[in-house]
Every structure is written in C-alpha cells, then in structure tokens.
Amino acid sequence: xxRAYFKDNRIAYLLVAPQLLIIFVFFYxxxxxxxxxxxxxxxxxxxxxxxxxxxxLNAVLSDGRYWNAxxxxxxxxxxxxxxxxxxxxxxxxFADRQLRGYKFYRIGMxxxxxxxxxxxxxxxxxxxxxxxxxxSYLNTISADxxxxxxxGTHALIMIVVAGAWKQVAYNFxxxxxxxxxxxxxxxxxxxxxxxxxxxxxxDLQLPLLAPTFFFLLVINITDSFTDSFGIVDVMTQGGPARxxxxxxxxxxxxxxxxxxxxxxxAQSIILMSLVILLTVFQFRYIERRVxxxx
Amino acid sequence: xxxxxxxxxxxxYGKTQVVHGVDVDIVDGEFVVILGPSGCxxxxxxxxxxxxxxxxxxxxxxxxxxxxxxxxxxxxxxxxFQNYALYPHMTVAQNIGYSLKVAGVPxxxxxxxxxxxxxxxxxxxxxxxxxxxxxxxxxxxxAMGRAMIREPRVFLFDEPLSNLDAKLRVQMRLEIRRLHQRxxxxxxxxxxxxxxxxxxADRLIVMNEGHIDQxxxxxxxxxxxASRYVGGFIGSPPMNxxxxxxxxxxxxxxxxxxxxxxxxxxxxxxxxxxxxEVGIRPEHVTVGHRAGGSTLTAAFDFMEDLGAGRLFHxxxxxxxxxxxxxxxRPPAFGEEIPLHIPRDAVHxxxxxxxxxxxxxxxxxxxxx
Numbered sequence: 001x002x003r004a005y006f007k008d009n010r011i012a013y014l015l016v017a018p019q020l021l022i023i024f025v026f027f028y029x030x031x032x033x034x035x036x037x038x039x040x041x042x043x044x045x046x047x048x049x050x051x052x053x054x055x056x057l058n059a060v061l062s063d064g065r066y067w068n069a070x071x072x073x074x075x076x077x078x079x080x081x082x083x084x085x086x087x088x089x090x091x092x093x094f095a096d097r098q099l100r101g102y103k104f105y106r107i108g109m110x111x112x113x114x115x116x117x118x119x120x121x122x123x124x125x126x127x128x129x130x131x132x133x134x135x136s137y138l139n140t141i142s143a144d145x146x147x148x149x150x151x152g153t154h155a156l157i158m159i160v161v162a163g164a165w166k167q168v169a170y171n172f173x174x175x176x177x178x179x180x181x182x183x184x185x186x187x188x189x190x191x192x193x194x195x196x197x198x199x200x201x202x203d204l205q206l207p208l209l210a211p212t213f214f215f216l217l218v219i220n221i222t223d224s225f226t227d228s229f230g231i232v233d234v235m236t237q238g239g240p241a242r243x244x245x246x247x248x249x250x251x252x253x254x255x256x257x258x259x260x261x262x263x264x265x266a267q268s269i270i271l272m273s274l275v276i277l278l279t280v281f282q283f284r285y286i287e288r289r290v291x292x293x294x
Numbered sequence: 295x296x297x298x299x300x301x302x303x304x305x306x307y308g309k310t311q312v313v314h315g316v317d318v319d320i321v322d323g324e325f326v327v328i329l330g331p332s333g334c335x336x337x338x339x340x341x342x343x344x345x346x347x348x349x350x351x352x353x354x355x356x357x358x359x360x361x362x363x364x365x366x367x368x369x370x371x372x373x374x375f376q377n378y379a380l381y382p383h384m385t386v387a388q389n390i391g392y393s394l395k396v397a398g399v400p401x402x403x404x405x406x407x408x409x410x411x412x413x414x415x416x417x418x419x420x421x422x423x424x425x426x427x428x429x430x431x432x433x434x435x436x437a438m439g440r441a442m443i444r445e446p447r448v449f450l451f452d453e454p455l456s457n458l459d460a461k462l463r464v465q466m467r468l469e470i471r472r473l474h475q476r477x478x479x480x481x482x483x484x485x486x487x488x489x490x491x492x493x494x495a496d497r498l499i500v501m502n503e504g505h506i507d508q509x510x511x512x513x514x515x516x517x518x519x520a521s522r523y524v525g526g527f528i529g530s531p532p533m534n535x536x537x538x539x540x541x542x543x544x545x546x547x548x549x550x551x552x553x554x555x556x557x558x559x560x561x562x563x564x565x566x567x568x569x570x571e572v573g574i575r576p577e578h579v580t581v582g583h584r585a586g587g588s589t590l591t592a593a594f595d596f597m598e599d600l601g602a603g604r605l606f607h608x609x610x611x612x613x614x615x616x617x618x619x620x621x622x623r624p625p626a627f628g629e630e631i632p633l634h635i636p637r638d639a640v641h642x643x644x645x646x647x648x649x650x651x652x653x654x655x656x657x658x659x660x661x662x
Binding site: 183185186188189190191192193194195196199203204207208 | 345346365366367371372373375377378379380381382383392393396397439440445
C-alpha cells in the first residue's frame, strides 16, 4: 500500500472527515446514547432521565425471559453457524475439485449473499409455510408433522435454515479462496503418498484451512447475533411462545413495542460487549500466521 | 523395481495437443532423464506416468500392467516435486511417515522406518521440525525421504533441483545418483538442465515441442545428435551451425564465404548441389594448421577466459562461430585465425526437417 503524505494536514482531515462523520453519527453517537440510557430511567414519552445506576442491568439479568433469549440466541448461533459453514465447506471442496458444473455454481453460490435478510425471510416463509409450502406435504402424512407457527422447535429450525442459507455464500467464497491458496502440489503429493480424496481433505486441506475456518467461525457467530433481526421479524416475530426470541429481536420488541428504552439499551450494551469480546478474541488468537509456505 | 512401457501417449488440453505420441521403453532399474526446454511436455509426460494427469490417448504400463485408469496410489510410484510439496503443518517425521500412516502401518514399525530413512538422508536431528524451519537443501532431503520410505517400484523426479542454489544442486545431484546406485529402483527424472541430465542419466530422452527427438546414452546423444535441435540443446557452449552447399563429388561443403570444409563422402555423395546445415561443436575445433580434415580461417573479435579453457567468438561464412580452445593469446579485433576441423566433427542436418543427414540413419535407441 502506498502511503500518501500531505504538506498541509488540513487536507488529510478533510479527506477522512466524511467517513468519520458517518461513523460518528451512526455508531458512536447512538452507542453513547445507549450507554447513557442503560444507566438511567428514560420516560416512555420523553422528558427527563433519572440516574439509576446498575438497576437496568440487574433487571435485565434477573429476567427469565432474557435468559430464554440468551439460550435461544446461543442455539441459533451455533446451529446456523455449523450448518452454514458445513454446507459452504462441502460446496467449496466440490468447486475446488472442479467437478462438473463448478463454473456455474461458483457464481450462483455468491448470489444469496446479495439478498437482504427480510427478503430471505419472506422467501423461506413460503418454503416453510405449513399450509402451502413445500413442507406442507409433510402434513398430508399426519397433521402438524411440520408446523412452525405452533411448534417452537420447528420455528427455530426454520430461522436456522434461513439464516444459514444466507451465510453459506459468504463462507463459500472464503473457503474456496482458502482451498485454492493451498498449493496443488501438496494434495498431489498426498495422492502419491496413497491418500484417498477424503483422506486428503481430512489430513491436508482441512488443517491448512484452519485459519480461514476460525476467521469464519467468529464472523458467523457475530453475524448470527447481530444480523438475524430481519429474518426473525419477517418469519416468526419471536414466536411461537418466544421460541425464536433472539437477543437482538428482544431488544427491538422491548424498546419499540414495550417502550422500555432503558431496558433495551441495557440489553444492547450487553450484546455489544459480547460482540466486541468475540472480535478481540479473533484478533488476539486467530489472526496468527498462516502456514502455507512449505 | 519395474519396467515402464509408454506407447503412443498423447496429451491434449481441449484442442491444444502438448504431447504428440510418445513411445519409449524404460528398463528395470534404469535411470532415465527426460530433457527439454520448458513447455516441451516433459513434466506432463512424467505426471501421466504418476497418474496426476489423464492420458488422452495411448497406453502407459508398469511391469506389463496398463495403468491408464489406475489411481496414483495404485501405481507404486513415488514422486519428488519441484517445490518439494511438503506438508507444512506436519513435522519432518510426519511428512516422511505419512504414506505409511495412510497405508495403516502400525505406529512402532512406522517410527522405526522413519528413523531409518532419516538416517540415510541425514535428518535424524530434524525429525521434530516443521518444513518452514528447514533450509532448501533439507526440505529437498525430506522430499526424497518421503519418496524413499515407500520403497516404490518407480521414482519420479519433477525438476527437483531447480529451486536450489548452484552448489547445493551439484551436491544433491550426486546424492540422487548415489541413492540410485544403492536402491536400483527405476527412476525417471525431468529437467531442463543439460548438465544435470548428462551426469545423472543412464539414458536420455530429449523432448522438443511434445515430440521425442532422440533417445540414447549421454555420449550417444552428444556424439551423434539426431537433430539440429538436439545438437544445439546439448553441449555448452552450443554447437555452431552454418548454412552450406554440398560441392564437387560430395567430399566437401562450401561455406558462405567460399571456403571448403571436408565431410564424409559416403554422406555427401547423394547430396551434391543441395543446401544443408552443418553443426560443429566448439570444443572439436582446434586453432592452427594440422593434418587431416580441413583448415578454414575465421575472423575473431574477442575471447572469454573460463580458466579451464577459452572461448573465441568470431564469424565464419556469415554466421557466428565459437571455438573452445586452450589457445592463450587473445585475438586482435577482426583477426583472421586458421582453424582445424576434423571430418568426423562435422554433423549434417536437413535444413527443412532439422533431422540428421547420415549415410545410415541414426539408430533411434527406442527399444533398449
């Protein structure tokens, strides 16, 4: 990267100003407000805050519904990450081996990432509709074999699949790039050493893919905590019976439906700390050397 | 220990054919070097033997068994790659022992054999290191060890020395030769370096643009090049080439500036009046007058002192001409110097086909 030097610092500041302004207006300012609200009691109709210290946080942490949301979020994060990464890895291995049609689906695979979460949710609402969708055929066997509107587990499965589907594309690109940066001669040497295709994947490609794997793990988990609002809002709105009430969705319902700004702000701060922690973890332990040089 | 039969083997990538029908038999225990410039199809041929590249047409057999459709692991070949292709996440011991692990050899036996192999290649103290912590030469040895431990029927080498510096390359060359003396496994070695090829090979296969130009021992290939291409490729400095006309009774050719160069009349008789190309090796020309052969004069411009000999650069009959001679006096610029060229140092090539013109065609040592 070329480094530019300015005789006059004012030009430099001018150039970064728009970006700084955007970050300030849309991140630091709201975050600051949330932090302030988290330690005060905000009137539902505005007009005055009262400093309450840790009361908001205590209220949140002693709320059974909050812990329900934590459990649901963790299940959602782990399941959708596992599904998204597993599918992406399998597809990337196929694409890397240049099986028939790989050129077509290498491009096709990337498209889902360009679709907004609510659109994904809408599409999957049709797919998983118990009365009209593809899955409704299951209900012809026996009533309510598949019914995400009543069955919490079904609903959770539904948002996991929809969330994972969107994330597969992103993971696929990284896995494929990772696989293709492994020198071909290494897998060829494995073939000469007598290892079958699966054995080569397990012993050679997967270990060399470890840095990509951990990077995606953190990105996926972070994303499933923060980026799942659209899917939940369109598909289940947290129901049935809070079975899909993710942390990020609960913040929205408590804040904007329940008008509990302070409680929602406290939850936001907790969620943000969690994401920051994950990111720090990634930078500290995962952004280590990539050992391809052989 | 195995013999390899290659019959009419072709390789195409889409419409481009890169190997155009290769026939060669490699005998048991032989060290064969495939020599050619980059892009001549030599590596592709090797990779087809290994099973890493599909065979478009023709047949490759190992010990009489056609292996076209066999997976690399079923062919009993071991390969040393140009960039070593060591497994970067495994230690030296794991790298060497990987094939045994895959084959399900019990741990104790495996460790024993890894240790033995490490001893032969002198890497016992490095068994716990990762490839990234080794020097180029050590990595090369690990790659060799990984091939050796399998006790393969065939060793395949794909330009294994080209990433090493000059001194190490000579040393590893000797080690490979020594290894072959001891193991006597059939070996196929691909290189573009003629010195490497000449020193290692029992037999040389010289490839050019997807064809085999000549197969023979190093001295056969050097002494009787089957084509202009082989003559120019083997030997350093390269052969001098002159466009000439066969004159008189076929006992001499006329060089561009009218000087006469005697050739074998048995070859020249049928070619009187025709244009041919002669090739003369710089080291077969001596400075001064001498009996037998012919004496021509050439104008020389400068001299390169190599220590062991001297290269005189000049022009003869309109073409560049190099003489390798111990003569110590540097020429004055443009000085005319008499040169003695023995008759058997003159090679004749057909200017159209590039093939050697001979009284009897050169025996293509295809079937040894």
